[in-house]
């Protein structure tokens with residue numbers, strides 16, 4: 001037993017990627033157990049470790065945690081990335097939930113039929129530039145700190161950086177109208193633990209491709 005958290009999921013972003021980001025930002029090394037076939041998933045289910053017969057599952061502090069948000073909340077609390085008090089935690093929850101709504105669109109994009117993809121991409125760009133990014137541009141301008149909440153790194157900063165990079169993979173110029181977010185991206189990308197995660201060879205997973213889509217479809221009933 002290494003003592004490190006152990007992540008069970010497919011070798012791809014999916015629902016586990018925000019967990020990888022948060023652990024990496026916290027400077028926590030982790031192990032990965034990749035589910036590669038439907039049979040492996042069924043074996044895990046039979047083994048009784050998956051509370052709702054689903055992954056992600058993270059083994060941490062003697063627990064076999066499931067449910068992505070529950071896992072993220074536990075990690076944020078454990079590694080002091082969840083604010084200094086209830087009100088800061090409330091802000092972090094609001095920001096993270098909003099960003100998660102945007103990330104859900106991105107997470108499901110690869111599975112849309114080809115004819116729907118142009119419309120879905122336009123919708124991602126529309127929501128990013130008209131609903132979500134303007135909110136964080138204003139917060140950063142008004143807050144006058146490097147971080148979204150308080151004056152230190154939190155889960156919200158990590159989730160926003162992940163979302164900025166994910167949208168830029170589809171819409172490279174998406175930050176052209178958001179100078180505060182451009183500065184935020186540069187500063188957050190240079191936080192040592194995040195900078196290390198952004199280096200090639202880290203546990204960060206690549207953008208979804210057709211192999212990833214085939215893998216997910218072969219294992220899960222999407």
Ligand SMILES: N[C@@H](CCC(=O)N[C@@H](CSCc1ccccc1I)C(=O)NCC(=O)O)C(=O)O
Nearest residue numbers: 014015053054055056066067068069107216220
């Ligand atoms: N509420 C749960 C949902 C977990 C979930 O849907 N897990 C899927 C794998 S992620 C699937 C996935 C992978 C990539 C992109 C989108 C999606 I959805 C699963 O185990 N399905 C098996 C089953 O439900 O029987 C969470 O947040 O963790």
